[in-house]
Amino acid sequence: METVTMTLVQQPELYLECYSVTPDLFAGKSLAEIAELPAHEGKILWKLGDFFKFEGKSGATAAETKIVVNGNVKRMKRFGQQMTGGEIVINSDADMYVGGWMRGGKITVKGNADSFLGIAMEGGEILIEGDAQNHVGSAYRGDWRGMSGGLIRVKGKAGNDIGTAMTGGTIIIEGNAFIHVLTHAEGGTVIIKGDVEGRVGGQMVKGDAYIFGNLLYPLPGFKKIGTVEKEVDGTTYTFDQYIGDLGERKTKKKGEIIYGNIYMKI
């Protein structure tokens, strides 16, 4: 794997949209060509080279290309959008849409990520060392096809709308979460290792939520059916199992009704 290191030399006045920063668009390009890739600040069309200096070299394909981002890029959006392979390491906070519509590869953010992290993600892996805001692994507005594959791990806390309309893949929030986990989900797994305020699994057709801490306001639509042992994120725990949302439609498999599950750690 080859590495391109991009270092911030000029802060934008407003927010910068870094949709060109993906292994796919860097692969096979010289540093000079990479510096020519577009970025928007409002209506102004800039080049990446207007804000960053570039070192190293890109690989022949996305999978063989790693991008390291240095400098404070807290006001920059859309890193790794739609990437299919390779790796991005951001050594600061990043703004919205990190790994949005991502299909493969890996993104690490050493600081915090803002909202819409991994929105409609299909595959690959995202690791946030800090916190994330709202809509982690959620669907784009109006879409019934949310995150369908891959793994998002947030070491800190997250806000509302985690895994909305999720159909597959896994989200792990190691800290606390606010409200709306797996709303409208038709699959997928969300693991919250901290506390959740409420609204887990509302309007959920199918999917699995694991809550390690407190769930302050459980929904009426979930019913306890027993206690189970499950291996979660490499360790085995005992959980109370609840099924629901009993207010939402359900699918059947071989004549059996499939419910969504909430597993509460005992």
Added chain:
Amino acid sequence: MPKVIENVGCPYCGCSCDDVRVTVSDDGKKVLEVENVCAIGTEIFKHGSSDHRIRSPRLRQPDGSMKDITYDEAIEWVAQHLYKAKKPLMYGFGSTNCEGQAAAARVMETAGGMLDNCATICHGPSFLAIFDNGYPTCTLGEVKNRADVIVYWGSNPAHAHPRHMSRYSIFPRGFFTGKGQKKRTIIVIDPRYTDTANVADYHLQIKQGHDYELFDAFRMVVIGHGKDLPDEVAGIKKEKILEVAEIMANARFGTTFFGMGLTHSDGRNHNIDIAISLTRDLNKVAKWTIMAMRGHYNIAGPGVVWSWTFGFPYCLDLTKKDHAHMNPGETSSVDMAMRDEVDMFINIGTDAGAHFPIPAVKQLKKHPWVTIDPSINMASEISDLHIPVCICGVDVGGIVYRMDNVPIQFRKVIDNQGLLDDETLLNRIADRLDELNAQGA
């Protein structure tokens, strides 16, 4: 001789009543009398012919005072600043006709900026819910002619929409509802005992912020899981939930009207989202519809106009000039202001100075601020430039959309006395921007 104008539309709330009778002076400059209208509507017509109306654009001077300038100078000022700004925001349209909203779309597409309307701080969550779950609704006449069960959830028309109950929902006698209120069951769900709750057959005094749970409970009953309900949900006893759900499920034609009680509590869009799910479920066993209690007489308008223009109703990012983007949470006015994402602000037909959070106003105030509004308000008083315009329904007509998206054709009742209307003003700004863009290219 004073002149009487009939069938006038009222520029106040989302009821968009079109039966107002206005008497104007012989010279067509003064409103003398207003009939068939609520107290608030009356005031708007009276204000229209007030001697205190601002009739000239005013530009802030280095010493902080405001100086009258011409419309031409104001148009030039706005066009030059829009041209220079990297990411200007135009927000408002709580009191603008659709023609003005279409012209605004042209201005911001030409300028390459952000375009948003008051829904962003009001019924924006309802849009998000419609995106996610659709909108099984009807026109208000369907409610009048057919409805036998009415739910007001988180809304208080007795104060916010004064004629809603008498014109459309509880009291009118329609084609299949000849007995009016006597044959209607009214359910009010609100943490407060409002004046609307006072006329209801059932008032469910829900625990504030827990509407989503109560909707989930109603859905469980409708789908056949009533027995699995906990003893109490959101402060409402199981027996009461079963009783009210039974009434809903047996409705011949039911309507849920919802307001800011749902859009402004935790979960916001998902409160509406699950209300829509409940409405859909109820159609398996009854006939049921749902409607947002939109606030202003044409606040439905920008959502309609911009949907046909760009495909999105609000929170539009037109900065790329050849495609539009929308994602509330990112492209919404208050979020952008709080994050200091924009570098020019045009407040039109509303008062962001009063309605936005103070930190948001402070951020916006760092940049050029224009207010386009007939009145003096907080926004106009902190502006760099205030451009007065006609009041839709008073000194300019035009199409407006009622809360049920029915277009109502408004009439002009008094002479505009030299004031420009929004459409003309905005089109002249866009024309000037076209020239600047052509020169720049």
Added chain:
Amino acid sequence: MSEIIIKNGYIFDPISGIKGDKADISIKDGKITDKVSSKAEVIDASGRTVMAGGVDIHTHIVGPKVNLGREMRPEDKLFRGSFRGGILKQGKHMEMGFSIPSTWKTGYSYARMGYTYANEAAMPPLMAPHVHEEIRDTPIIDISAMPVFGNNWFCFEYIKNKEIENNAAYVAWLLNATKGFGIKIVNPGGTEAWAWGDNCVTINDPVPFFDITPAEIVKGLIETNEYLGLPHSIHLHGNNLGNPGCYETTLDTLKLAEGYKPKNKFGREQVLHNTHIQFHSYKGDSWGTFESGAREVMDYVNSNKNITVDIGAVTLDETTTMTADGPFEYHLNQLNHIKWANVDVELETGSGIVPYIYDKNIKVCGIQWAIGLEIALFAKDLMRVFLTTDHPNAGPFTRYPRVIKWLMSQKAREATLDTMKYKDKVIAASHIASMDKELGLYEIAMMTRAGPAKALGLSSMYGSLAKGADANIAIYDLDPTNIPSDPELIEAAFQNTAYTLKEGVVVVKDKQIVAEPHKYTIWTKVNMPENAQVMHDVKEKFTKNYTVNLENYAVFDEHVHNPRAIEVEVA
């Protein structure tokens, strides 16, 4: 004024009977003429196909239902704009949306395909000002809009009482009030029943509380239409659309036209236009036994000259279904569970919207695709069978070139069949695989301009290259003497014209929008004496039942843009 001569093109003009002859077309002052001076601007069409501007007889492009579809589907715009691939801005405004394009994209896209006229198929009368606002913002193409009458309380009363004259006076009044074009009927009686959560699934199901049946509504409106002598016939979306076995309801519905003769001065020969007949041609008694009923339906259509149809071809896309057939959309949503919008409109109509994915890997979708094409391939007279996708219901109108490709090339049909997961089951439940018919350009011209213009009663103005017609012309990069063996090139040629002319103005050149001249709103003005009884009834209903005042109901003149009235005299 301006003169243009289009030289040496291969002309396909069924109205004049010209079948691919090499000839010149002269244009003066926006009209087709027989000769022009030597100063005329020359457009070289050698080696190219020349047709009249396309006429779309049935499409949903403007109005409240279309727009709610736009509003509720932001995902229809995601990564679909010009951002990285897609249409770069060509005209005055950006182009947004795939299945339900913005008004701007709608006008530009039709023009790029060589279409210059579109008939909006469903206008709720109460919402007419909205329809006209969107017409204003739809560039280039002329538009007419048909108000819906099949669930209108006035019509129910008059038809029940056999008062055709009163019904005619009401229809005339409403066409004037809404600036509407003709009589549209959607699920007659069924949408009114849906206001109570019910439906009418046969032509004899009584409408709740109104003591009338769909059959009576349809016959009453045929009689009304011919009493008035409107340019177009009734335009019908019948009962029981989209259900397995519905072809029987369709045959019952078509038979209602038996014995009726067209009475009009516009050269129209049908009394009933059955729209998107693909959706009405399903056999089987469940989704499991679903199969094509195209042969049965087309056997009837072929032998009854007073009927026209459009095909409503399925294009195998993710699209948005929207119709005034409220109960149908509710049931569709119960099948696919994606979002659902519904708008019931007081005293008049209703509507529903559901996104839908015609997935080539689902057997039923494959069969639906086959049925749409079979309708056209079974047709004996393509002046009575028109190309549509019931935009956006069976697919967006921007796929017409793809449908043309399938109709012109068996190879293209086989290639699509080969991509289907349940190809064998689709073949077993349809006729498509055994049909080797390939339509020619003359037949395509019949289906896309001459036929629809004639059925609309507008062939003296539209869909024609005869002298006196509007100079609406499409020039395609397609050499009829050397049709490419690769069917994709046929699709590409019809997707973007070499030139499109609208009233003698070049609006598209080399696939690009180059001008946006003014365009018309076409409506039908019936001149007849005022009917006191009807005006009394109208006033009463507005006082008692409507929530909008009568005086604010008719579209104000300032909200109708460039009206062009088709006048009808009734003594």
